[in-house]
Amino acid sequence: MAELDAELHVQHLSHSFGPHEILRDISFNLKEGHVISVVGPSGGGKTTLLHLCAGFLDVEEGKVTNTFNKHAFAFQETRLLPWQTTLDNIAFGLKAQGMRKQQRYHLATEIALRFGLEKKDLSKFPKDLSGGMRQRVSFARALVIEPQLLFLDEPFSALDIGLKQELQQILIQLISDGRLTVFFITHDLMEAVRLSDQIIVLDVDPGRVAHTFTIEKPQQERDDAYVYAETAKLLANPVIIKTFELSIASSRNKPDKGAAA
Numbered sequence: 001m002a003e004l005d006a007e008l009h010v011q012h013l014s015h016s017f018g019p020h021e022i023l024r025d026i027s028f029n030l031k032e033g034h035v036i037s038v039v040g041p042s043g044g045g046k047t048t049l050l051h052l053c054a055g056f057l058d059v060e061e062g063k064v065t066n067t068f069n070k071h072a073f074a075f076q077e078t079r080l081l082p083w084q085t086t087l088d089n090i091a092f093g094l095k096a097q098g099m100r101k102q103q104r105y106h107l108a109t110e111i112a113l114r115f116g117l118e119k120k121d122l123s124k125f126p127k128d129l130s131g132g133m134r135q136r137v138s139f140a141r142a143l144v145i146e147p148q149l150l151f152l153d154e155p156f157s158a159l160d161i162g163l164k165q166e167l168q169q170i171l172i173q174l175i176s177d178g179r180l181t182v183f184f185i186t187h188d189l190m191e192a193v194r195l196s197d198q199i200i201v202l203d204v205d206p207g208r209v210a211h212t213f214t215i216e217k218p219q220q221e222r223d224d225a226y227v228y229a230e231t232a233k234l235l236a237n238p239v240i241i242k243t244f245e246l247s248i249a250s251s252r253n254k255p256d257k258g259a260a261a
């Protein structure tokens with residue numbers, strides 16, 4: 001069975017916009033049921049990498065092989081259709097699959113309620129929803145089609161802690177059930193530690209893999225204390241300090257030299 005597992009395989013991927021080299025020689029293999037996060041400073045090419053993997057941008061150098069049947073996306077900006085109701089926005093992907101109206105409304109309603117929306121929200125237009133509600137809609141729209149692979153580009157960064165944890169728990173449940181593979185871009189190391197099997201640290205100018213950290217403990221067994229402790233360890237790691245230019249803060253905390261060790 002293992003040999004037939006789907007994967008997102010990236011080999012020696014490089015990318016430039018005009019004369020600007022953005023990504024250099026990126027390789028990784030995202031296996032079915034796993035979560036890979038990419039963290040790194042702003043402008044390092046994380047979104048560009050996701051766009052190349054998801055097929056939004058043409059691959060010019062290197063290779064991207066995606067053998068997952070169905071994938072979906074959620075982004076920081078929710079990209080909802082302003083002229084469609086909550087229900088129609090969530091059901092959008094099901095309509096594209098040719099599902100009948102009654103069935104798609106049924107599934108969309110079910111997932112909307114599971115994601116904390118209320119019945120009265122379903123007929124509202126995006127402009128009449130709060131930012132957090134729009135994020136719920138965006139997540140519901142991505143997951144209602146039951147994707148095998150989910151591309152996430154900082155979907156939690158504008159959310160309050162409670163909602164962030166709630167949506168993360170939904171993801172962790174799906175991952176633990178073996179129903180979801182995630183390619184996840186984030187600025188938030190703690191979020192990466194909570195969700196990922198591997199964390200790729202992307203350095204800038206050009207974007208390249210500085211280091212890949214592996215977390216063995218299953219997501220469901222990572223409690224807050226574990227996540228805080230592992231995040232603290234990462235923040236003290238020389239690769240992270242160098243990539244995020246944390247050296248000043250780090251040396252301020254330590255009276256003697258050699259703080260990065």
Ligand SMILES: Nc1ncnc2c1ncn2[C@@H]1O[C@H](COP(=O)(O)OP(=O)(O)OP(=O)(O)O)[C@@H](O)[C@H]1O
Pocket residue numbers: 017022040041042043044045046047048049
């Ligand atoms: N379509 C484009 N044309 C030209 N340059 C682009 C294009 N898209 C992105 N860039 C440039 O590529 C670089 C990487 O951008 P990208 O959005 O991938 O970074 P990022 O790591 O996602 O940053 P952030 O963390 O701020 O979201 C930036 O210098 C950006 O200006």
Ligand SMILES: [Mg+2]
Pocket residue numbers: 046047048
């Ligand atoms: Mg980005």
